[in-house]
Amino acid sequence: MxxxxxxxxxxxxxxxxxxxxxxxxxxxxxxxxxxxxxxxxxxxxxxxxxxxxxxxxxxxxxxxxxxxxxxxxxxxxxxxxxxxxxxxxxxxxxxxxxxxxxxxxxxxxxxxxxxxxxxxxxxxxxxxxxxxxxxxxxxxxxxRIPKMSLKELEENPDLMKIIRILGGESKNKIRVSDKDDMRKTTSRIHDTWMRNKEILRELDVIKSVSERVGKNDQVNQTRDMKKLISWDLVEEKKEGRESLYRLTSDGIFAYNIFKEQ
CATH class of the missing domain: 3.40.50.10770 (Hypothetical protein VC1899 like domain (Restriction endonuclease-like))
Known part of the structure; x- marks a missing residue:
């Protein structure tokens, strides 16, 4: 490269x-x-x-x-x-x-x-x-140029579900970095990470975070997360062997658009 x-x-x-x-x-x-x-x-x-x-x-x-x-x-x-x-x-x-x-x-x-x-x-x-x-x-x-259209999101209900789940963690956690200047970039409080198993539980894929995830479910989850990450709507970090996710600022914007639907 x-x-x-x-x-x-x-x-x-x-x-x-x-x-x-x-x-x-x-x-x-x-x-x-x-x-x-x-x-x-x-x-x-x-x-x-x-x-x-x-x-x-x-x-x-x-x-x-x-x-x-x-x-x-x-x-x-x-x-x-x-x-x-x-x-x-x-x-x-x-x-x-x-x-x-x-x-x-x-x-x-x-x-x-x-x-x-x-x-x-x-x-x-x-x-x-x-x-x-x-x-x-x-x-x-x-x-910031979006890497997808709203139509693409609307046509992917599984991705929309993940955004709504992560949005439930992130909503109301945006603040203006300088209250005297609304033009400045908003910044997020960095305590919004969600464990992958917690997301799977919210999706009803598993009943508890201690339950093992089926192979097909894991493949689907990995595919969906890669798509959201490639669109700069979700970011990922590792904590030991676990994966944690949260919405980016663009992801929060998408959540705010679709949260009422």
Whole structure:
């Protein structure tokens, strides 16, 4: 498995101010700034906004380049796009992906136009990547992309049962990390782990936690848990030979959606 981690950044006038925050959080091995070719050409027909913005974007790109080279731990690339077009953006990223098929991918979509940012966000979904925005007032916000649809959950009643059981342990155990700032990330009280046999008992697979689990039931349970873990709805830890589970923040969100059904 490759250790490559490629960070795509949509060019904007402030990327040099927030790059270090992004790099510290995501720890990429490669930094690729995508920029429209026209940014490097000043035209009389440009609007007053563009006449002021283009030099700022060029300086910001150079600032990121210098930071990457000074740090010495990453590779920097600047990729020119002939124009901002969804197919061009997708094709450019896909070509890079095909040259680095085993890499992880992250996208900082703060800079650029709505089309630029949205196109990068959609490519993150295609590639199973991470997405973030970085602003001066909110240094780093990761936008979590669900790995399944609500329809998929609804069509898997066995998975829904597990979420409801774990939700019974987790509900009302979410608090705001700073009551004076509701925008900040919520954090969970970390006493919500549930033993696998307790889950099986709640599912009526066994009558008590001391009862042995049938082979078929164990296979089904393992399959269901792997699916929920792969969807980032449940997390697992080992305690001796036992497995313990709890809902992630996305799992709690799914529980809150379906708990009344």
């Amino acid at each position: 490759s250790n490559e981690h490629i960070l795509f950044i949509s060019a904007g006038a402030s990327i040099n101010k927030t790059y270090s925050i992004t790099a510290e959080e995501l720890k990429p091995t490669h930094v690729i700034v995508l920029v429209e070719e026209s940014i490097f050409h000043d035209n009389e027909a440009d609007s007053d906004f563009l006449k002021e913005e283009k030099p700022k974007i060029r300086l910001a790109i150079e600032g990121v380049r210098q930071q990457v080279e000074l740090d010495g731990r990453r590779e920097f690339s600047l990729v020119h796009l002939p124009r901002l077009d969804q197919d061009i953006i997708r094709g450019t990223i896909l070509k890079i992906r095909n040259d680095h098929k085993d890499a992880q991918f992250s996208f900082n979509v703060t800079g650029g136009t709505a089309l630029f940012s949205t196109s990068l966000f959609l490519m993150a979904i295609w590639l199973g990547g991470r997405v973030c925005i970085t602003r001066i007032e909110d240094p780093f916000i990761e936008l």
